[in-house]
Amino acid sequence: MSHFTLDARRTLCPMPVIKTQNKIAELEPGDTLEVTCTDPGALNDIPAWCRINGHTITSSREQDDEVIIVIQVN
Amino acid sequence: MPQQPKPEQKKAVALISGGLDSLLAAKIMLEQGIHVEGINFYTGFCVEGHTHAIRKKDKDKPKRNNALWSAEQLGIKLHIIDIIDEYKDVLINPKHGYGANMNPCLDCKIFMVSKAKQWMEENDFDFIITGEVMGQRPMSQRKDLLPVVVRESGADDLLLRPLCAKNLAATLPEREGWVNREELKDFSGRNRKPQMALAAEYNFEDYATPAGGCCFLTDKNYSDKLVDLWKARNSKDYELDDIMLLKVGRHLRPQPNYKLIVSREDGENKFLQGYKKQFTTIEIKSHNGPLSLVDGEPSDDDLKFASRIAARFSQGRDAKNVTVKVTRDTGEEALYDVQPMPASEIQKEWYV
Numbered sequence: 001m002s003h004f005t006l007d008a009r010r011t012l013c014p015m016p017v018i019k020t021q022n023k024i025a026e027l028e029p030g031d032t033l034e035v036t037c038t039d040p041g042a043l044n045d046i047p048a049w050c051r052i053n054g055h056t057i058t059s060s061r062e063q064d065d066e067v068i069i070v071i072q073v074n
Numbered sequence: 075m076p077q078q079p080k081p082e083q084k085k086a087v088a089l090i091s092g093g094l095d096s097l098l099a100a101k102i103m104l105e106q107g108i109h110v111e112g113i114n115f116y117t118g119f120c121v122e123g124h125t126h127a128i129r130k131k132d133k134d135k136p137k138r139n140n141a142l143w144s145a146e147q148l149g150i151k152l153h154i155i156d157i158i159d160e161y162k163d164v165l166i167n168p169k170h171g172y173g174a175n176m177n178p179c180l181d182c183k184i185f186m187v188s189k190a191k192q193w194m195e196e197n198d199f200d201f202i203i204t205g206e207v208m209g210q211r212p213m214s215q216r217k218d219l220l221p222v223v224v225r226e227s228g229a230d231d232l233l234l235r236p237l238c239a240k241n242l243a244a245t246l247p248e249r250e251g252w253v254n255r256e257e258l259k260d261f262s263g264r265n266r267k268p269q270m271a272l273a274a275e276y277n278f279e280d281y282a283t284p285a286g287g288c289c290f291l292t293d294k295n296y297s298d299k300l301v302d303l304w305k306a307r308n309s310k311d312y313e314l315d316d317i318m319l320l321k322v323g324r325h326l327r328p329q330p331n332y333k334l335i336v337s338r339e340d341g342e343n344k345f346l347q348g349y350k351k352q353f354t355t356i357e358i359k360s361h362n363g364p365l366s367l368v369d370g371e372p373s374d375d376d377l378k379f380a381s382r383i384a385a386r387f388s389q390g391r392d393a394k395n396v397t398v399k400v401t402r403d404t405g406e407e408a409l410y411d412v413q414p415m416p417a418s419e420i421q422k423e424w425y426v
Contacts, residue, residue: 010345014120014154018156052151
């Protein structure tokens, strides 16, 4: 199990989701991915994508105009 | 969590736009026991979320991607695919031409169905479904043009349109009995009531606005900005950043060799900050004011002139002088004290 990060800043919906989707395709179950975005829409879209694809959001927060979402790959 | 397909189940890939029609078409297939997965293509021109995410005035509105929302309502997987680069050829060289604006709707539909067919083959699916309704849209869904999509996409009789299938010849999934043709629909025309009634039957609420456009290319103002960009560069090419920036700010072209993009409020200001290293910028230093990007190849005199325009949109618009900082895309900086341009001197034709 490894931890990965993904910079999706300065991209707008749905690019943060596409980047997340493509990165997770490379990961193994149990890995975690921390995605940093500047589009607040990611706060809804990435969790929605995770719900329909069976991954788990372990935390999400807004900090200095950035959205940071941590996903556990299932 | 979406279901996995059972061994005996036929599998359909559904083009999911986020609108009501594709939602209903997929639901009809699910009701017939078909395993459905959604596919959503991102061209760069999709309306989904973009300006809503940028503009502060929209920050209180719920932000959602309607294609993801549709998939969640249906309980299906959704694959969002970036086709930005491939789509350039569709937009720049549409075989069937443009609609009322720069929308190459028929070529776009043919391209998306052909990409869906490719996905279907790569993922061992059996057929493709779309939410097309005969006669609903003037370009891509005209009765005489629906067969063109079938033929030129290469999908042939593997393309099923559940909402209007009864108006069309039976496709392979119908002939083979994978789906029951009798339970498909015969919708046609621009009347949306049958779709709304079906949505109510399926208890779908809060779906995206019926008949709402999902592509910026159908918008005249956006199309005008795109054409201006191509004309100024003498090339019908673009990058993602170019087409994103067409959605943001006021665009003014005082001279053919440069254009100003002036943010309209804090949300756009923050968004444009991300482009400071790529563009020459004008920042208002003595007053509150917008960040402006300068696209093109302006001279020093052009930048002084542009600074007066930018100052016009600052809180110093009525001041005698406003201090601005101009930062070239090379990193070279200069401070200017400029007289804000009076509104009467800003020519209407500068607005793109």
